[in-house]
Amino acid sequence: MDSLKLLSSPKIFWHKSVVKKQDREIALGQKGCVIWLTGLSGSGKSTLACKLDQALLSRNKLSYVLDGDNLRHGLNKNLDFSVKDRAENIRRVGEVAKLFADAGLICITSFISPYRNDRNLCRKLLPPGDFIEEVYLKVPLSICEKRDPKGLYKLARAGKIKGFTGIDDPYEEPYDCEITMGVENGTPEEMATTVITFLDGRGYLAPPITM
Numbered sequence: 250m251d252s253l254k255l256l257s258s259p260k261i262f263w264h265k266s267v268v269k270k271q272d273r274e275i276a277l278g279q280k281g282c283v284i285w286l287t288g289l290s291g292s293g294k295s296t297l298a299c300k301l302d303q304a305l306l307s308r309n310k311l312s313y314v315l316d317g318d319n320l321r322h323g324l325n326k327n328l329d330f331s332v333k334d335r336a337e338n339i340r341r342v343g344e345v346a347k348l349f350a351d352a353g354l355i356c357i358t359s360f361i362s363p364y365r366n367d368r369n370l371c372r373k374l375l376p377p378g379d380f381i382e383e384v385y386l387k388v389p390l391s392i393c394e395k396r397d398p399k400g401l402y403k404l405a406r407a408g409k410i411k412g413f414t415g416i417d418d419p420y421e422e423p424y425d426c427e428i429t430m431g432v433e434n435g436t437p438e439e440m441a442t443t444v445i446t447f448l449d450g451r452g453y454l455a456p457p458i459t460m
């Protein structure tokens with residue numbers, strides 16, 4: 250019974266893992282954490298997530314990208330863009346990211362995540378220090394709309410998509426994010442370097458120190 254702890258439901262128990270997070274981190278030579286990218290559609294989240302993933306791999310660090318478009322093809326395919334479903338989308342992402350961080354990986358999430366409360370709930374879900382970075386891609390709507398790589402803004406302006414973030418649905422800017430970046434911060438590669446410098450400075454690209 251040592252490894253069993255009673256949860257809030259009397260019928261569901263928590264089974265403790267024998268291999269600890271720290272053991273996995275030592276094996277991987279890094280610390281598990283979550284980098285949360287947020288911003289409007291077209292602000293560059295997926296591009297930055299990919300650059301980060303590549304830059305980390307080139308340093309022999311293991312990361313994994315959870316991307317809004319991709320998760321909505323599978324795990325979250327039953328969710329729409331209502332306030333309630335966006336909240337559920339982000340809650341599930343937070344739970345999955347928590348597992349990835351526990352596995353010792355650097356988990357990069359790329360979701361509009363328009364509501365402050367949903368983002369803060371994910372922050373609270375993770376042990377202190379694991380949710381290390383909220384990166385806000387502060388790109389004006391006019392620029393995102395000009396980019397419009399999927400033609401969605403055009404459809405939203407034409408009224409063919411309802412509830413599109415930035416057009417007829419809100420985006421709540423972060424008050425307290427760790428990094429804010431915009432078009433003035435250079436290329437996606439340069440932005441990835443900024444994030445990696447931050448990670449390095451906080452010791453996430455080295456294994457934990459054990460006594």
Ligand SMILES: Nc1ncnc2c1ncn2[C@@H]1O[C@H](COP(=O)(O)OS(=O)(=O)O)[C@@H](OP(=O)(O)O)[C@H]1O
Pocket residue numbers: 289290291294295317318321330334335336338339359360361362363399401410411412413414418
């Ligand atoms: N109504 C509406 N509003 C916003 N975005 C929409 C909408 N409908 C479809 N899309 C496409 O879905 C992508 C956003 O999915 P997310 O899971 O990141 O959204 S959210 O965090 O739940 O708000 C988003 O992808 P990105 O452009 O990569 O952000 C869009 O391509």
Ligand SMILES: Nc1ncnc2c1ncn2[C@@H]1O[C@H](COP(=O)(O)OP(=O)(O)O)[C@@H](O)[C@H]1O
Pocket residue numbers: 288289290291292293294295296297359396398432435436437
């Ligand atoms: N820093 C940047 N400067 C200029 N264009 C960019 C930058 N980052 C991304 N882009 C371009 O903007 C468009 C949207 O980028 P994307 O990463 O798909 O955004 P999101 O995932 O936030 O929707 C793409 O065409 C991409 O090439």
